[in-house]
Amino acid sequence: MSPPSNAYLTADQLSGEEAFFPLHAYVCGRCFLVQLEQFQMPEEIFSKYAYFSSYSESWLEHCKAYAQAVCGRFGLGSNSRVVEIASNDGYLLQFFKDKGIPVLGIEPAENVAKHAQEKGIESIVRFFGLQTAQDMVADDSGADLLIGNNVLAHVPDLNDFVSGMKVLLNPRGIITMEFPHLLKLMQENQFDTIYHEHFSYFSYLSVRTVFERHELTIFDVEEIPTHGGSLRIYARHTDDDSNPVSSAGAELAAREKKAGLESLDTYRCFAEQVRETKRCLLEFLIGVKRAGKKVVGYGAAAKGNTLLNYCGIRSDFLDYVVDRSPHKQGRFLPGTHLPVLSPDVMRETKPDYVLILPWNIKSEVMENVGYIREWQGRFVVPIPVVTVIE
Numbered sequence: 305m306s307p308p309s310n311a312y313l314t315a316d317q318l319s320g321e322e323a324f325f326p327l328h329a330y331v332c333g334r335c336f337l338v339q340l341e342q343f344q345m346p347e348e349i350f351s352k353y354a355y356f357s358s359y360s361e362s363w364l365e366h367c368k369a370y371a372q373a374v375c376g377r378f379g380l381g382s383n384s385r386v387v388e389i390a391s392n393d394g395y396l397l398q399f400f401k402d403k404g405i406p407v408l409g410i411e412p413a414e415n416v417a418k419h420a421q422e423k424g425i426e427s428i429v430r431f432f433g434l435q436t437a438q439d440m441v442a443d444d445s446g447a448d449l450l451i452g453n454n455v456l457a458h459v460p461d462l463n464d465f466v467s468g469m470k471v472l473l474n475p476r477g478i479i480t481m482e483f484p485h486l487l488k489l490m491q492e493n494q495f496d497t498i499y500h501e502h503f504s505y506f507s508y509l510s511v512r513t514v515f516e517r518h519e520l521t522i523f524d525v526e527e528i529p530t531h532g533g534s535l536r537i538y539a540r541h542t543d544d545d546s547n548p549v550s551s552a553g554a555e556l557a558a559r560e561k562k563a564g565l566e567s568l569d570t571y572r573c574f575a576e577q578v579r580e581t582k583r584c585l586l587e588f589l590i591g592v593k594r595a596g597k598k599v600v601g602y603g604a605a606a607k608g609n610t611l612l613n614y615c616g617i618r619s620d621f622l623d624y625v626v627d628r629s630p631h632k633q634g635r636f637l638p639g640t641h642l643p644v645l646s647p648d649v650m651r652e653t654k655p656d657y658v659l660i661l662p663w664n665i666k667s668e669v670m671e672n673v674g675y676i677r678e679w680q681g682r683f684v685v686p687i688p689v690v691t692v693i694e
Contacts, residue, residue, distance in 0.1 A: 306613045307638035309499035309606035318641055327610070329498055329505065331571045335513050338486060338505040338571075340498070342460045362668045364395060366530055367453075371399035378478055380405055380449060387447035387472065389432045390455035394420030401425060408445060410436065433461065437468035446474040452481040454531070456511070457502040466518045476546055479520065479539040486510075487560055488533030490570070492688040495578040495614075496607040497531065507565050508535060508556045515539055524550045532664045532687070581687070582615050588690045589621045597656040599684075601625035602669055604632045604644045608661025611686060613639040622659065626650060628672075647673055654679045663687045 391409025409427035564570035604627040
C-alpha cells in the first residue's frame with residue numbers, strides 16, 4: 305500500500321486522512337506490457353503538479369543536446385512545427401524556440417504550463433488524446449516533430465493516446481518518445497520508478513506492438529542513460545517510407561528476448577530482487593542509526609517516495625529531506641510525512657550521511673552539495689545496491 309507519489313502535504317494536512325492504494329505491477333502474458341491497476345483519474349494526479357523539469361541541470365543539458373541533434377538529423381527550421389505532449393514548464397521547447405522554430409506545448413497542469421507561457425512558449429492546458437488531436441488538426445496545428453518525453457508511461461488509455469499522435473502527426477512527420485526501459489528497470493532493481501502515476505512500463509517489444517496497432521512504424525531506437533536507462537524511439541506513419549527502418553530495433557528486440565522478457569518466470573524472479581534490495585537498505589540504516597549517526601535524504605522525488613514507503617523509512621531513520629525546488633520546500637512527503645527543506649539546512653545540521661533518492665542524477669547531486677565532505681559527510685545511493693560514496 306502506498307500513497308500517490310506526488311501528493312505532497314502541507315502542515316495542516318498531517319493529522320487528516322491520507323489515501324493509500326495498492327502498488328502492484330501486472331504483466332500481460334500475450335504482449336508482455338507491464339501495467340499498474342488504475343485507482344485515480346489523470347485529472348486527480350496531473351491537473352496541479354509538483355514536478356518542474358527545469359530544476360535538474362543534467363536534464364536540461366540532455367534536452368539541449370537532443371534539440372541540437374534532432375534539428376540536424378531531420379532538417380527542422382522556421383517552416384517546421386514542433387509540438388510536445390506534456391511540455392511541463394517549457395524545459396525542452398525553449399531550445400527549439402531559440403532556433404526560431406515554431407513550438408507548441410500541450411500540458412495538463414495549469415500551474416506548470418503557466419511557467420512555460422511566461423517564457424513565451426505557447427501552451428495548451430489540456431490532456432492529450434484522440435479528441436485533443438482532432439481539435440488541434442481542425443485548427444491547423446499538425447506536428448512535423450511530435451515529442452513525448454516521459455509521458456507515455458503516464459497514460460492510462462494507451463490506445464487513445466497513440467491514436468491521437470497518429471492524427472496529429474503530419475504526413476512526413478516524426479515522433480520521438482523517451483521512457484524508462486523495462487529491461488534496465490528489472491536488471492538493476494529500479495523498482496522505485498514504479499508508482500501510481502506511471503501506468504505502464506515498456507520494453508521495446510511491447511511499445512513496438514502498441515505503435516504497430518495504430519499504423520505507426522518505429523524506424524529507429526536509441527538507448528540513453530536518463531532515468532537509470534531509457535529508450536528513445538523514432539516513429540513515422542507506416543505508409544511513409546522516407547525514413548528506412550534501421551537494424552537497431554531488431555537487435556534490441558533480440559536482446560530483450562534473450563533476457564527473458566517474453567517469459568513470465570522472469571517477472572516472478574524480479575519480485576524477489578526487490579525484496580532483497582529493501583532488506584539491504586534497512587540493514588544499512590539500522591546499523592548507522594545504532595551507531596548514533598545522522599542521516600537525511602536528498603531529493604523529494606516521486607521515485608524516492610516509492611522507496612521510502614515500501615521500505616517503511618520515516619523519521620526514525622531520516623531526519624528530513626532536502627530539495628532544490630521551492631515548490632516542494634515547506635511541505636511533507638506523502639506517507640512518511642518527512643519535512644522537505646532547502647539544501648542549505650544541511651550546512652547547519654551537518655548530517656553524517658545523505659541518502660540520494662533520485663539516484664539517476666547522483667553525479668549532479670554530489671556536485672551541488674559536495675560541501676558535506678567538509679565535515680566528513682558521505683553519500684549513499686540505494687539503487688541498484690546500497691553504496692556508500694566517500
